[in-house]
Amino acid sequence: MSARACRRPKPDELPLNDTPAYGSTALRHPTQPLVIVPRTLSEMTGPAHGEALIGALDHDLTRQHSGEPLGERIVIAGRVVDEDDRPVPHTLVEIWQANAAGRYAHARDTHDAPLDANFSGAGRVLTDADGRYRFVTVKPGAYPWNNHHNAWRPAHVHVSVFGQSCLTRVVTQMYFPGDPLLALDPIFNSIASERARLRLISAFDLALTEPGAGAWVSV
Amino acid sequence: MRPRPLVSSMRQPTPPQTIGPFFGVLAPNVGTVAIAPAGSPGTRVTVTGTVVDGQGAAITDALVEIWQADAGGRWPGDGEASGVPLREGFNGFGRVATDGTGGFAIQTVKPGPVPGPDDRLQAPHLVVGLFARGVLTRLATRVYFDDEPANASDPVLMCVPPHRRVTLIAVGEGSGRYRFDIALQGAHETVFFDV
Numbered sequence: 001m002s003a004r005a006c007r008r009p010k011p012d013e014l015p016l017n018d019t020p021a022y023g024s025t026a027l028r029h030p031t032q033p034l035v036i037v038p039r040t041l042s043e044m045t046g047p048a049h050g051e052a053l054i055g056a057l058d059h060d061l062t063r064q065h066s067g068e069p070l071g072e073r074i075v076i077a078g079r080v081v082d083e084d085d086r087p088v089p090h091t092l093v094e095i096w097q098a099n100a101a102g103r104y105a106h107a108r109d110t111h112d113a114p115l116d117a118n119f120s121g122a123g124r125v126l127t128d129a130d131g132r133y134r135f136v137t138v139k140p141g142a143y144p145w146n147n148h149h150n151a152w153r154p155a156h157v158h159v160s161v162f163g164q165s166c167l168t169r170v171v172t173q174m175y176f177p178g179d180p181l182l183a184l185d186p187i188f189n190s191i192a193s194e195r196a197r198l199r200l201i202s203a204f205d206l207a208l209t210e211p212g213a214g215a216w217v218s219v
Numbered sequence: 220m221r222p223r224p225l226v227s228s229m230r231q232p233t234p235p236q237t238i239g240p241f242f243g244v245l246a247p248n249v250g251t252v253a254i255a256p257a258g259s260p261g262t263r264v265t266v267t268g269t270v271v272d273g274q275g276a277a278i279t280d281a282l283v284e285i286w287q288a289d290a291g292g293r294w295p296g297d298g299e300a301s302g303v304p305l306r307e308g309f310n311g312f313g314r315v316a317t318d319g320t321g322g323f324a325i326q327t328v329k330p331g332p333v334p335g336p337d338d339r340l341q342a343p344h345l346v347v348g349l350f351a352r353g354v355l356t357r358l359a360t361r362v363y364f365d366d367e368p369a370n371a372s373d374p375v376l377m378c379v380p381p382h383r384r385v386t387l388i389a390v391g392e393g394s395g396r397y398r399f400d401i402a403l404q405g406a407h408e409t410v411f412f413d414v
Contacts, residue, residue: 009231009232009234013231013232013234014234014235014355014356015234015235015236015237015355015356016355016356017354017355017356017358019355022237022353022355023353024237024352024353025353025354025355026273026353027272027273027274027276027353027403027404028272028273028278028351028352028353028354028403028404029353029354029403029404030358030403030404030408030409030411031273031404031408032383032408032410032411034411034412034413035378035379035380035383035410035411035412035413036378036412036413037375037378037379037412037413037414038335038336038374038375038378039414040333040334040335040336040341040374040375041294041333041334041335042286042288042294042333042341042344042346042361043346043414045286045294045295045296046286046312047286047295047310047311047312048295048296048310049310081230082230083229083230083231083232084229084230085229085230094245096241096242096244096245098241104241104244105244106240106241106243106244107243108240108241108243108280109241120244121244122244122245122246124245158236158238158239158241158242160238160245161233166286166346166348166359166414167414168232169284169348169357170232170233170234170235170357171235171236171237171238171350171357172233172234172235172236173236173237173239187236187237187355188236190236190355191234195231196231196234197234199231199233199234200233200234200236
């Protein structure tokens with residue numbers, strides 16, 4: 001991978017690590033200012049991941065077990081593009097999520113919603129030559145968390161993208177349009193810029209749907 | 220020909236969000252990651268540490284990502300450019316979830332010096348990204364090694380106030396073992412970068 005620079009994001013388009021409304025940040029945000037350093041080859045390069053990493057059903061979270069998971073089938077598809085709108089091919093995109101009832105297949109999830117033996121909730125693909133990716137999954141449920149009284153996370157799918165270098169590495173969350181919990185969510189609202197927040201909300205695209213699966217697009 | 224508006228093709232980046240506590244379903248390595256396969260040229264090293272919060276409590280749900288050059292100071296993927304192929308299986312990347320004590324261990328080869336700004340060489344280092352519940356934007360730092368004279372002129376270390384540089388330098392414990400603890404807050408708060 002050849003070295004690539006890219007523009008620095010505007011400060012109001014990044015979530016603040018010191019976000020008091022999100023309680024877990026209190027003891028986990030650096031209190032010293034970040035040290036501004038030159039971007040070197042170390043940051044302008046980044047890992048490549050080969051096809052060998054990807055299993056045949058890693059893109060389809062509804063077919064990873066002997067039976068079918070419960071829930072509304074959805075397609076999550078989109079493109080990974082760079083800041084000049086050029087596709088980023090062959091880069092690793094990973095997702096993970098709660099099941100349709102809002103429960104993760106994870107030992108630390110103590111929410112009493114039911115587990116689904118037919119849903120692990122993890123997927124990975126490499127983008128194609130045009131930067132496209134596509135997953136089939138079920139729509140995750142909202143779930144409560146301990147941040148504040150009667151706190152509920154809006155339905156979301158965690159997304160991890162590598163891109164061209166260490167500078168483009170991003171772990172984020174994809175939300176669904178029209179979710180009334182978004183306005184109340186301190187994680188979503190940790191980003192000052194509304195324009196930037198809206199980039200985390202997927203759009204419904206009828207053209208992507210197939211019989212039996214709605215479709216949500218994220219770029 | 221009509222001039223193209225300057226901003227027409229610009230895309231703004233998708234902002235990050237916390238990795239949350241449940242990324243384990245991606246099945247990352249827990250506690251230990253091996254980056255360099257057996258037989259990779261270079262000096263074998265193991266960097267161990269603990270990730271702690273502002274009260275010194277172990278962070279048991281962090282993900283530590285590492286990117287590094289090989290022992291010859293080449294970045295994986297740039298092998299063609301240098302004309303020297305990298306050893307099979309070394310892709311310079313690894314990630315490890317902290318274990319129940321907040322601990323991690325990185326088994327690898329010590330990277331060589333790599334080019335920096337103005338054709339100066341950078342001291343050997345690992346590029347580190349840290350994700351965790353309660354961390355909304357990835358924290359970027361580096362691991363340097365305390366037995367490298369080149370640290371004294373490293374262009375990135377030079378940006379760091381002298382009294383804080385110690386937080387970026389892994390301490391040798393003999394037999395190729397180095398200690399590198401990561402504190403998100405507190406008296407020994409690790410230096411994190413705005414890159």
